[in-house]
Amino acid sequence: MQPPDTSDDLVISTPERVAFQYEIAGIGSRFLAQVVDTLVIMVILIGITILAASLGGISGSGELAILVEVILGFVLLAGYFLISEAAWNGQTLGKRAARLRVVGDHGEPLTIGQAAIRNLVRIVDFLPIFYAIGMLTLFINGRGKRLGDFAAGTLVVRDRQRISLYDLSGTAASAPPAPAMPSSIWAAPSTTSSPAPMAAAESQALEPGLRRLVVAYAARREELPLVRRQALAQSAEAALRQALPGIVATAGPLAALDQLAEREGVSPHRPVHRQASSAMTWGIATLIFFWMPLIAIPTGILSIVFGSGAVKEIREQPNRYKGEDRAKTGRLLGIIGLAISSIILLLFIAGIVFRTG
Numbered sequence: 001m002q003p004p005d006t007s008d009d010l011v012i013s014t015p016e017r018v019a020f021q022y023e024i025a026g027i028g029s030r031f032l033a034q035v036v037d038t039l040v041i042m043v044i045l046i047g048i049t050i051l052a053a054s055l056g057g058i059s060g061s062g063e064l065a066i067l068v069e070v071i072l073g074f075v076l077l078a079g080y081f082l083i084s085e086a087a088w089n090g091q092t093l094g095k096r097a098a099r100l101r102v103v104g105d106h107g108e109p110l111t112i113g114q115a116a117i118r119n120l121v122r123i124v125d126f127l128p129i130f131y132a133i134g135m136l137t138l139f140i141n142g143r144g145k146r147l148g149d150f151a152a153g154t155l156v157v158r159d160r161q162r163i164s165l166y167d168l169s170g171t172a173a174s175a176p177p178a179p180a181m182p183s184s185i186w187a188a189p190s191t192t193s194s195p196a197p198m199a200a201a202e203s204q205a206l207e208p209g210l211r212r213l214v215v216a217y218a219a220r221r222e223e224l225p226l227v228r229r230q231a232l233a234q235s236a237e238a239a240l241r242q243a244l245p246g247i248v249a250t251a252g253p254l255a256a257l258d259q260l261a262e263r264e265g266v267s268p269h270r271p272v273h274r275q276a277s278s279a280m281t282w283g284i285a286t287l288i289f290f291w292m293p294l295i296a297i298p299t300g301i302l303s304i305v306f307g308s309g310a311v312k313e314i315r316e317q318p319n320r321y322k323g324e325d326r327a328k329t330g331r332l333l334g335i336i337g338l339a340i341s342s343i344i345l346l347l348f349i350a351g352i353v354f355r356t357g
Helices: 027-059 062-087 093-097 112-120 122-126 132-141 147-152 165-169 196-202 208-220 226-235 237-243 245-251 253-264 274-288 293-316 324-356
Strands: 009-013 019-023 100-104 154-158
Touching: 019 154, 027 062, 027 093, 027 100, 027 132, 062 112, 093 100, 100 112, 112 122, 112 147, 112 274, 122 132, 122 147, 132 147, 147 154, 147 274, 147 324, 208 226, 208 237, 208 253, 226 237, 226 253, 237 245, 237 253, 245 253, 274 293, 274 324, 293 324
Parallel strands: none
Antiparallel strands: 009 019, 100 154
């Protein structure tokens, strides 16, 4: 039996070498969740309309009814997704019904800041009608991400099915695999049918102190100078010699420490490029103030400049920086806001010219 294709899954490896796998949500399930959320919003809007009409009838003021409906409607539309995802750990009513959840790019829980950013950029994803840009982005990138997910560093995954203790107690224990029989009584025992001893010897448990050193070293070794790395390896030479005696004897303690760090599978810590964060900040500012060309045009230009510079440097030094998605998203937001603001400015100038003419 072939293993399932996990190319569309998010696999997270921890320093303890434990892997967590999330299935990335498809466009169909996300559309279903959006339909449910839209119906919920419409029902609440109807309730707001009834409430506003009742208040207007009691007070005899139509202006009060309009004011209440506008304020509560704006709070609902602006805060439904943000408050729901922040309060319910990345879920809205629609996502809960479709068993979806928003998580960070590395599988971590959604933060309030990420929820705010992804729902602010939702305005762009919705353009020109019912998430046209968002769906186009989902098809292009192939990882189920819209612009808001790129901006916030998030991903929508399928929520794991809950399993109760009753389900576990009712599951029959699987029988141990039968040993492979030789093809004849004269055949030698197979050495490939039982790889467990080799795997156990290869992944021998390290001492707790050495393991902490290896995990910390693996996350920071790209930032440490060679002299500091050699000093760390010399300080742990006795433990390293016990773990990998052959490598310490032939290549030295630093080579053994490097091999243990690579075996742990811990990615070196790479900071987000500063210009990528700047591009995102200026891009969001351009989107917010698109109706004010005197602010949006300069901020849009800055987002494009910073984003392009960050993308170039990250591609040149991929082992030193991360944040290419953030830089691209900030640059795109700047381009969109700049284009809309420029059109508004041109219409304003054309109106003045035609009026004076």
